[in-house]
Each structure stands twice: as structure tokens, then as C-alpha cells.
Amino acid sequence: METNRYHEPVLKQEVNTLLGVETGQVYIDATLGGGGHTKEILAKGGKVLGIDQDNDSVQFVSNEFKLDIERGNLIVSLGNFRNIKTIAHLHDYSRVDGILFDLGVSSHQLDAGEKGLSFQRNADLDMRLDEELGVKASDLINGLGLKELTLLFTKYGEEPFAYKIAKKIVEVRKTRSLVTTYDLSDLILHTVRTKGHMHPATRVFQALRIAVNDELVNLERALPDALSLLKPKGRLVVISFHSLEDRIVKQTFAKFKERKLGEIITKKPLQATEKEVLTNIRSRSAKLRAFEKL
Numbered sequence: 147m148e149t150n151r152y153h154e155p156v157l158k159q160e161v162n163t164l165l166g167v168e169t170g171q172v173y174i175d176a177t178l179g180g181g182g183h184t185k186e187i188l189a190k191g192g193k194v195l196g197i198d199q200d201n202d203s204v205q206f207v208s209n210e211f212k213l214d215i216e217r218g219n220l221i222v223s224l225g226n227f228r229n230i231k232t233i234a235h236l237h238d239y240s241r242v243d244g245i246l247f248d249l250g251v252s253s254h255q256l257d258a259g260e261k262g263l264s265f266q267r268n269a270d271l272d273m274r275l276d277e278e279l280g281v282k283a284s285d286l287i288n289g290l291g292l293k294e295l296t297l298l299f300t301k302y303g304e305e306p307f308a309y310k311i312a313k314k315i316v317e318v319r320k321t322r323s324l325v326t327t328y329d330l331s332d333l334i335l336h337t338v339r340t341k342g343h344m345h346p347a348t349r350v351f352q353a354l355r356i357a358v359n360d361e362l363v364n365l366e367r368a369l370p371d372a373l374s375l376l377k378p379k380g381r382l383v384v385i386s387f388h389s390l391e392d393r394i395v396k397q398t399f400a401k402f403k404e405r406k407l408g409e410i411i412t413k414k415p416l417q418a419t420e421k422e423v424l425t426n427i428r429s430r431s432a433k434l435r436a437f438e439k440l
């Protein structure tokens with residue numbers, strides 16, 4: 147599979163401009179995916195340490211970018227970006243010109259279906275991006291109490307019908323376990339109605355994915371460590387896909403500025419143009435924020 151079929155990178159032009167890659171400069175791509183953004187950096191003569199917690203992504207990029215790896219321009223590392231500092235030190239990437247976080251999941255992870263991330267494909271209700279993680283989404287759905295399920299859907303999904311859905315789950319699982327994505331999405335479809343285009347299971351699936359992969363905690367922990375790895379004038383570029391992530395990025399950058407660690411470059415987050423949204427629907431919810439270290 148070619149890089150762009152694995153995942154079409156969002157806001158490519160904007161990332162290129164903000165990183166301003168020059169030959170010989172060094173970068174960390176903290177969310178390698180299909181290597182779409184990394185490919186751009188390499189094409190401009192930059193060197194990249196690419197990190198992803200999904201073994202499938204690491205295998206894919208290792209094959210696809212074999213030559214860059216052999217030439218010493220790319221290092222691929224299987225790991226969680228919450229350990230970005232350790233991973234960077236291990237590979238001598240402790241002083242870099244830029245770091246990119248393109249959060250969430252790749253199109254391949256959604257479309258391949260086997261991770262159970264999408265309510266549009268039937269699969270085990272798993273959602274672990276890193277298969278070494280201990281708890282699956284089905285463990286949470288079948289194991290948490292009414293109060294905890296309600297809290298989870300409210301806190302991580304901002305789901306207005308959190309209690310109603312949680313109550314139905316607790317009732318249904320008395321007679322059968324909910325083990326597949328369709329078990330859960332059908333239950334939600336029959337429990338609530340939503341207006342507009344959004345599938346009624348969207349928020350609950352988001353909440354479960356965030357909880358299973360500890361996504362918000364990872365991000366909160368990684369951003370200050372990422373800043374510490376930048377050279378003066380180095381740039382931190384973060385693309386988020388929902389308001390909970392974007393809030394963390396916004397507030398963290400504001401704290402960096404308050405502590406006089408540098409400047410926020412994007413006063414307002416950058417978003418995809420209409421043209422990009424037409425060709426890549428995933429870009430619709432993308433928000434990009436960038437910070438330059440002093």
C-alpha cells in the first residue's frame with residue numbers, strides 16, 4: 147500500500163510552512179501513522195525520528211521508507227509519545243528543530259477495522275492502538291458501573307445522552323455481553339436519536355477510545371517534554387481532532403507563554419480549507435496550533 151492510501155495527511159501545506167524544513171535539520175514526528183508528514187520533511191532534506199505506538203504503522207513505514215532508513219535520514223521507533231523524552235534521548239534526537247503531533251488515529255486504523263475503532267465496521271470492541279495495553283473497550287462496557295459509564299461518556303465524549311445510554315448498556319448486559327462494535331452501535335442507535343449528520347454512536351466511541359488509550363493524559367504529559375527537546379526557535383506543531391484535545395493544546399501553549407518559554411504562532415488555530423475538506427473529509431475537524439520556543 148502506498149503512503150497516501152494508508153493515510154492522507156491533513157494540513158500538509160500548513161505543516162510544511164510552519165516547520166520550514168531545511169536540509170540537515172532534525173525533526174520528531176511523534177505520530178508517524180503512514181509517514182505522510184514525515185515524507186514531506188524527508189523530501190526537503192530533513193532527518194526524522196518517527197514514533198508510533200501501533201506496530202502496524204511502524205512495520206508499514208519501515209518497508210515504505212527503507213531507503214531513507216538505510217541512508218540514516220529516518221529512524222522508526224515503536225513507542226508511546228508520552229515517553230518522547232526517553233525515546234528521543236535514546237536515539238540522540240535531544241535537540242531538534244521541530245516536533246509534530248498529528249493526533250488521533252489513521253485512516254488505515256479506522257478502515258482496516260480490526261482494532262474496533264469504527265462503528266461502521268463490525269469487529270471486536272477492542273480499540274487498543276497498542277496491543278500491549280491491558281484494557282479493551284469491551285472490558286469497560288461490560289465492567290464499569292452505571293455511574294462510571296455515565297461519567298466516561300460525559301467526560302470524554304461530551305455525550306448529552308450519557309446517562310440514557312449507560313442505563314441501557316447496564317440493562318442489556320444482564321442478558322448478554324456487548325462484545326462487538328455493532329453490538330454497541332446498534333444499542334445506541336435504538337436508544338437515542340440525534341439531529342444532523344453525526345451518527346449517534348460517535349461520541350461514545352470517541353470516549354471509549356480516549357479512555358482505552360489514555361489519550362488526554364498522554365498528550366498532557368508529552369507537550370512539556372516535547373518543548374524541552376526543541377532548540378531555540380524550534381517549533382512544536384500539534385493537530386487535534388476534537389475539542390478535548392484542542393483545549394489541552396491551547397491551555398498548555400498559554401502556560402508556556404506565561405512562563406516566557408516562547409511565543410504562540412497561531413493566535414487562532416489553523417483549519418483546513420474548503421478545498422481540502424472536499425478531498426479529505428477527515429480534515430474537517432482538524433485544528434492546528436503551533437508554538438515557537440524562545
Ligand SMILES: C[S@@+](CC[C@H](N)C(=O)[O-])C[C@H]1O[C@@H](n2cnc3c(N)ncnc32)[C@H](O)[C@@H]1O
Binds near residue numbers: 179197250275
Ligand atoms: C492521524 S495518524 C498520523 C498520520 C500521519 N501524520 C501521516 O501523515 O500518515 C495518528 C497516529 O498516531 C498514533 N498515535 C496516537 N497516539 C499515540 C501515542 N500516544 N503515542 C504514539 N503514537 C500514537 C496512532 O497510532 C496513529 O498511527
